Amino acid sequence: MTARRARNFAFSGLVLIAAMIWIFPLYWALTTSLRSENRIVSDAGVFIDELNISAYVEVLSTSKLPIWYLNSVATSVITTAIVLVTGMMCAYALSQLRFPGRKTLYLLVVASFMVPVPALYVAQFILMSDLGLVNTWWGIILPQLIVPVVVIVYKQFFDAIPKEMREAVLLDGGGEFTLLFKLYLPLNWGITAALAIITFITTWNNFFWPFLVVTSEDMMTIPVGITQVNDAFGVAYARMMALALLAAAPVIIGYLIFQKRVTEAVMISAGVKG
């Protein structure tokens, strides 16, 4: 029993130390953001010893952070909504309807999951510019609408629903759309929430594509915006960290509140069935 307790203690220590190492850069960014700019380069105490919010005030008043927030929220919400609805419909047809070529279409979905999309960004950019969508919300949104994992996960969950239930709805005279939105969707609210969370976080965090398709400061999303002012600030680390923390705040707070759901969602998208 004591040996077991000692081992448990050792494992706890390992996890604790790892957690501290992993969290430290975040903690350090917070500490830095709460100091005055000239103290950062003179002495570096490890503890939060100053609650100076001037960096936050300055960042909020001088940068275009509020506009970037708006752009990020709008593009992430629209992307999430479209991805879920189209993915759900596609998955429903693949799961419940019988027709020739079904397997081929499903393989196409799985294959598109494997494509390293950045390899195609040049061609996508030319397409967006031909469509006149450079520097617009839709230019940011469109290429992010392909999320095959949503289709794959929904299909797995739809497959698991007993056929008797659909027969009952069909007898009542319901059509396929009724079936999807009155039966299959309500039975899968949990997974829908998880997929919504992961799609939202992914879109919110996405940098590469918005960085390419947006050049105007007023259309930037948060990740793009903060890398642009990075250079403008020079060595103003307090402001830089304040800005970075404000940029990540919604995701961090959302994670801390819905911690279990978010972890679950990330795991599902990594291909592990929840």
Added chain:
Amino acid sequence: MVRWQRGLWLFFLPSFGLLALVLLWPLSYAVYLSFFDYYLGSGERTFIGLGNYVDLLTEARLWNSMRTTIIIAFGSVAVEFLVGFALALALYRLHGSAKVFSVLLFLPHIVTPVVAALFLKWMLASNWGFVDATLLTFNIEPPDWLGDPVWAKVSVILADAWVFTPLVMMVLYAALQGLDTSLLEAAQIDGASSWNTLRHVIVPALIPAIIFVISIRLMDVFRFFDLIYVLTGGGPGTATETITIYTYQLGFRMLEVGKASALGVITLIVVAMLLLTINRGLNKAYRGGDR
């Protein structure tokens, strides 16, 4: 029995319409462009056949970026796997409240990658950064973390590990929880040591999950851009230039659209081959598990 349902196409139209527009069309367009000498904005395209491919495959920069991609991929995956597995085992063995700390461990994986990169850039900043300041108090002369070709690679690998070890940990932890406990009990009754149990019972049972998590991480390296772009921009020189960064440089900096498209096509082929290899390995592992 083939039964055509009315309105079937309505279910497919949105997603496959989008797929065709933003994936299949750019894909074919990239293949088409890869045969042309074409600078963005010049409006002039000259058909040069396989010229772009020959150019790319004969120049050192492509091979350098391939090598860098491989070094960063294997370096970071190795760190992520070793640390992630150790932590997953520790979590699995823990019955106490320390599991709460896994919440904190997972946080860096959720944070916006660009933000994570900025945090690390500040940690590694010369002189005033936390790492340098700490080393200097012990009178250790710190290396130039992001400016030295070798240390820059190390920094990028550690940055990648910081963001993705939590994911590896959670996937392996989930796999451990799905483990058949009767096997572990049997090993314990037989008096097997912890190490032997790990080697002969736990690891073999986890092989599918291990191959799975390593392969998704390897695939990600071909998409990954944010961390490297913010930390080093591919530099110093081309020391941390992966294939993705090189494609970006070609297409969006040098505006050599044709050549960048050819590089995109090469990337797709490399990834397809990698996937086939992994798939074969996975099949073998599953069959091995049956024994």
